[in-house]
Amino acid sequence: MDTSPTPVSRRELNKAATRESIATAALDFLRNRDFNAFTVDDVAAAAGVSRRTFFNYFSSVEAAVASFTQNYLDQVIVELVARPSDEPLLESAQSALSAGGSARDLAILAETFTLTQDPQLARFQLQAWEECSLKITEVAKQRLPEGTDELYIFALVGAVVGSCKGAFQVWFQKHGTNITEESLADLRSLLASTVGLIRNGFHS
Amino acid sequence: MDTSPTPVSRRELNKAATRESIATAALDFLRNRDFNAFTVDDVAAAAGVSRRTFFNYFSSVEAAVASFTQNYLDQVIVELVARPSDEPLLESAQSALSAGGSARDLAILAETFTLTQDPQLARFQLQAWEECSLKITEVAKQRLPEGTDELYIFALVGAVVGSCKGAFQVWFQKHGTNITEESLADLRSLLASTVGLIRNGFHS
DNA sequence: TGCAAGTTTGCACTTAGTGCAAGTTGATGG
DNA sequence: CCATCAACTTGCACTAAGTGCAAACTTGCA
Structure with a gap:
């Protein structure tokens, strides 16, 4: 029970972390800024990821x-x-x-x-x-x-x-x-x- | 029953006609073209209206x-x-x-x-x-x-x-x-x- | 007729979203 | 440990969405 039965590769972990990071960043902006006072670039930057990568994960901030x-x-x-x-x-x-x-x-x-x-x-x-x-x-x-x-x-x-x-x-x-x-x-x-x-x- | 009880102004009639025209044009494109093979400009042109006017009525083709x-x-x-x-x-x-x-x-x-x-x-x-x-x-x-x-x-x-x-x-x-x-x-x-x-x- | 209010339009501008090719990183077998 | 391959990331260039603004045009009304 302590070691996960399905050996999760580093790749999958990274992807999950990136995804999580983007979604969280998007949510934070939505909470703190006015609804339309930020851009995808802002979210991507906050998530530590390029604009292009953002769109590799989600089709929009709302989707995130x-x-x-x-x-x-x-x-x-x-x-x-x-x-x-x-x-x-x-x-x-x-x-x-x-x-x-x-x-x-x-x-x-x-x-x-x-x-x-x-x-x-x-x-x-x-x-x-x-x-x-x-x-x-x-x-x-x-x-x-x-x-x-x-x-x-x-x-x-x-x-x-x-x-x-x-x-x-x-x-x-x-x-x-x-x-x-x-x-x-x-x-x-x-x-x-x-x-x-x-x-x-x-x-x- | 033949004359409408609420006197509808020409303004309202025009707006309703424009709205109808835009929505119908949008629907036609969606039926006949592939899903993403046309633009708002196409729809506006088909509706006989400027691109800007399209957006005065609807925020997107989908909304129309x-x-x-x-x-x-x-x-x-x-x-x-x-x-x-x-x-x-x-x-x-x-x-x-x-x-x-x-x-x-x-x-x-x-x-x-x-x-x-x-x-x-x-x-x-x-x-x-x-x-x-x-x-x-x-x-x-x-x-x-x-x-x-x-x-x-x-x-x-x-x-x-x-x-x-x-x-x-x-x-x-x-x-x-x-x-x-x-x-x-x-x-x-x-x-x-x-x-x-x-x-x-x-x-x- | 002429003024006021409502509508349309063109223009300029920012941002969204995507294809592509080059760069990077993790997995794998020798 | 290294070579290689596949997966992932990134930058770049481009099309199109959506919006603010001011000028032109229509309609309602006196």
Whole structure:
């Protein structure tokens, strides 16, 4: 457990570090400067990398910032596919959401709900959720019995992802980026309630 | 009914015509050329307008194309707020969705599910749905009894919008951009089923 | 008719994003 | 340890996006 089972090459480590460094630099600029008061060159310089390398990693500053949200949601998907495949889908979803991704990524995901004054950034965040939906749809198609109605699958995934996004927003309104054991417990509770509503219906 | 009740000035008519002309030109280019084989200058020229004017109306080609989706969803919202305010929300939603917006906007909305190979366009489409969610949230807050749980509202709106988006996708997979009385009836039926699932639950 | 307010346009400028070729760095086998 | 190859980084040059500004033009209104 102490030595990583997959021997990670120095190359991969470097790439990961560079990626991280760029994303962090981008986030810092977004936090501290006015929304449009900096350029890609600034971010690249702060990350200790050439402008060209920046674009080798991300197609824009917004994409770099959205990578945190991507990471978080990807982690949730990993948890989801790790669930036993005979477990009911909504239970798997709730477990995966409770397990969650890294606390740091979650904090940044929450923070980006405010940084979303910048419409271009908002669009990239939305795309992260959309890709999450696509991946979940794949999982759902494998889990649900052969020949399940397409509408059921698409509506289910859309409803789960859409309402959970809502739950994250409500959670952030209450707790801000303040991640503690209590606030995380509250998040789990909100997500559980949400999944419950999806399962049992909103009954208008 | 023959003369418009609100006297629309020539100014407004001109602006609307220009806007329409630009959006249509943008859509045509997207249909006929390869995704990145044309520029804003091309679109502006085709619309009979200067490059600068293009940017007075839309911030990008993608925004121009997404305006059709915007229009359609805005129309649905208009239908929604027109419903009696004592009607249960989910019934209002279903009626509004059945009434729908213009058939042309709907056809284009459907079509954009394929044009979505272009990620930047996809992001603008997602933003249209997101703004739709925001507006519905406003309506929901006014309709639901004072003091309704925030989570309930956000989850409900997220679930409705997310699952209906799914329904539109399923519908488009079946019918393409072919809008007939039959296909529209099928769309209404799909949306009704979807709202039913939201109301009564997915029961995993 | 003539003035005020709203719209369009051209121009100049900064920045985003990309292809390409040359330079650097890490992995690998002798 | 070195030679070699593949992967990664960088600089350069270029196209096109997007914006501020001021001049020209349209429309509304008295």
